[in-house]
Amino acid sequence: MNIYFGLQTATQQFADVNLWLLMPELIVASAGVLVMLVDAFTKRLDQRWLTGGISLIGLVAAAVSCVWLWTSWTGPTEAFFGMIVLDRLRLSFTLVFLVVSALSVLLSMIWVEWERLPAGEFHALLLFATAGMMLMASGGDLVMIFLGLELLSISTYVMAGFRRTDVRSNEASMKYFILGSFSSAFLLYGTALVYGATAMANGTPGTTNIREIAQRLDTALYPPLLFAGAAMLLIGFGFKVATAPFHVWTPDVYEGAPTPVTAFMAAGPKAAGFASFMRVFLFGFPFVVAAGTAQRLHSAWIAVLVVLAVITMTVGNTAAILQSNVKRMLAYSSIAHAGYVLVGLVAAGAASDLGQRNEAIAAVVFYLLVYSIMTLGAFAVVTILARSGDRRTEIEDYNGIGFDSPWLAFAFSVSLLSLLGVPLTAGFMGKVMVFSAALDQGYVGLVVVAVLNTVVSAYYYLRLIVVMFFRERSGAWNAPLVPASMAIALALTVVGIFYLGIFPGRVIEVFQASPSVISRLLGT
Amino acid sequence: MFDLKAYLPILLMFIVAAGFAVSQVLISQLIGPKRRTPTKLMPYECGKDPVGSARERFSVKFYLVAMIFVLFDIELIFLVPWAVVFKRLAGPEFGLGTLMYVEMMLFIALLFVGFVYIWKKGILDWSQAARQEAEAEAEMLAGQSGERLRRAA
């Protein structure tokens, strides 16, 4: 099936080209290019439905191609000499990214209109960022992952500063840019060190291919370099997914960036960061039984991640309590959630059994899917309430709106409850999955800390609900109109939260199962 | 491994050229007369006293051109190695002609899309008047301008 414009063997020998494997990314990127052109050739005011529509069509088409790859692809699972891989980790994450992106398109519609922003530019950037995220999940090579990361980062830097006339937005963009470049540098340096360390005694140069790295760990010429490289990579990914102590940029950036962009950044890039984090650490520095460099490296990074998870959860939740700004609070909440995901990552890393590892990976993906949906739901409500210019984002602004705008308050409450992890919501199922995976590996203490943290988080999530329904409003309140696109987005998130909370089995099964099972499930 | 000796003339040429340039600067330092007056050392502004500093903000257009140049120049640099090997690899020995051709045409198409984008966004227009002029001209060429222009006048 290695078809490329009818090319023959010579092509395969010199260039392992397989565009089918790259289909979802290609569709999203082409849609981005198309949106860019539409943006250039249409008037600014009436372009947002057109570009938004193209974006949504592109995302749906990418999702279809992704499902097709998952269910009916029987060809090779690697292309471009291992640069692109096809496995469950990639495909499930790709679907998460597509959901995040589609929801972001929907919930940015109203904002684009309020602020009189060029919708085409925004949608194009969003699509390029999505393509970057997808490459981060599909890259089987550190270089590819770095490329995807840069594509994602550069797009999000611009998006964070999209409200050009607003100082806060500019500040957010600048901070994000500087710290983001800093973390990219860490990542790149780590890549270089790993490459150097995996050189072999017979003169073979090092490798950046993740599978080959895993094979060469024990024969690595320079084990200390390997450790340093892994540490750098860990710091780089830690920055991107905002784990403590690399989280300090998060609150400022999330607060300053326009709310729909914040929603996207909290959900998408974080999930993408975890995708490559898992790819590199689970497959690049995997669990091994035999004592040696690989074994020491593995136990080292697991230990570091356990500590990071504890710090991240605790810092996130404690700091969130102190916040008076809703966006900032949600930013700290996102840090805390990164901590919960790290618990799952530790479980996946520590699993000695392949089945258990796959279960843990599925748990992490499920958690990130759930987290993305509920975060996007929460930020959607914040977007509507904040109005143009992000004016009303303090907690006092939410006083007593519960009975005046019942639907908004309901949607917000559902999202918050789900973020807290109340039973029947998706957040609960996500936490159960992740924590049970950790328990399977015997991390009882870690899970206890996580549960305690969940209890702490109840304070600030519930406070918002209390404020909305039981606090008197001082000023006058005119309920905002909810535009259709936003209503769809909110409905999708609420339905998603309940569906994943009550009937999670099917999705989890899909994430866990081998391709053949999925084709059975889908009836193909 | 390539032979570094082939590049020695670059160094020699640099010594000659830079030596010449430095010597010229030194000669005029040593031989030329030195009768400096404060007026003579002022920045030239048509004989008037200079107003303010010259190091002020200038049009953002220059930055834009610089940035676009960097992008396009890098794309151009990608073209060069491809162009060097294209004929050989397209030949019967390798038979990669179609692959290389299609890949690079895709690349150029993307480059061109970016080019069209910046063009339509007005980054290449250096003055509003020039832009309007260009638009009027485009309309004129399209054959629908006569009436509009008359109405505007």
Place this chain on the structure above:
Amino acid sequence: MDLSNPYIQAALQFLAIFITFNVVLMIVAYTVLAERRILGFIQGRLGPNRVGPGGVLQPFADLLKFIFKEEIVPDKSTRFVYFLAPLIAVTAAMMTLIVYPFGPRVTLPYFGQVELVIARFDIALLYVLAVTSIGVYGIALAGWASNSKYSLMGGLRSSAQMISYELSLGLSLVGVILMSGTLDLYEIVEQQSGWYGFKWNIFPQFIGFVVYLTSAIAETNRVPFDLPEAETELVAGFHTEYSALKFALFFMAEYINMFTVSVLATTLFLGGWNVPGLALLFSPGSIPFAVFSVIGFFVKVFFFLFLYIWLRGTLPRFRFDQLMSFGWKFLLPVALLNVVLTATLVWLGVL
């Protein structure tokens, strides 16, 4: 004397470089004189004709004048950069001189077979592009370091202009590279020999040639693209504050760049030292063949230099926005089109 001894080779190379350097300086000096005389002729006046017979000693008089002029360093300038700028400009301009093949292989007594080129390496064309593009630093820094408004404007305009036209310049050469499959200038010239001149790249690459010549004229800041030193609006542009020999260095850099452009145009498009039909008269490799080839080479180069002067005598200056539009909206797409066209033809096996 052992010719394979690396030290002796280096010494010979140094000697060759030194001779080339002086020859080029002479060419530059007499291009200036020729320019003044020809412009005079075009404008119906005489031009310099007092120093020596017909004014042939004028360049030396000018040099003496430059040496004995007072050097003024504006007190507000950034001194180090102010001194550095002309050095960069002239060094960058001169650095390319070593790679040009000016004659064919020739069998000399005692030396054996010699290629008439100082340094031959396989990335020569890339080297030329790289080094000439450094020249823009000299101009931009000169404009900035003088701390005068005219200089700054001139420097900015010049930088914008040079980087804009560098794109189409580079792209126009890709066509030639595609056809020849090498960056080695010597090989490019050799590929153009035969067929009584019909193998010259100018025929298949005519679009590339026109784009190259146009953008090269803009690269050298010459009429009609001489906005950086548009004397009616910017006094003297980036070198307003330069005097004495530092001014002369800028002047020299400009003319060396003109020479470089002419040589490159000759080498890449007009067959370099190939003279149509010369192989019928002399056997290739013999000394007279080489001599006439070298003469042919310089005739072509001087033709381009004459073209420069001719243009200066005839064309008015662009407006700045016209200049940028022309570069970006016309030359760049055309150059890109040329690349696509050439690639298609090469792919189809036509070229």
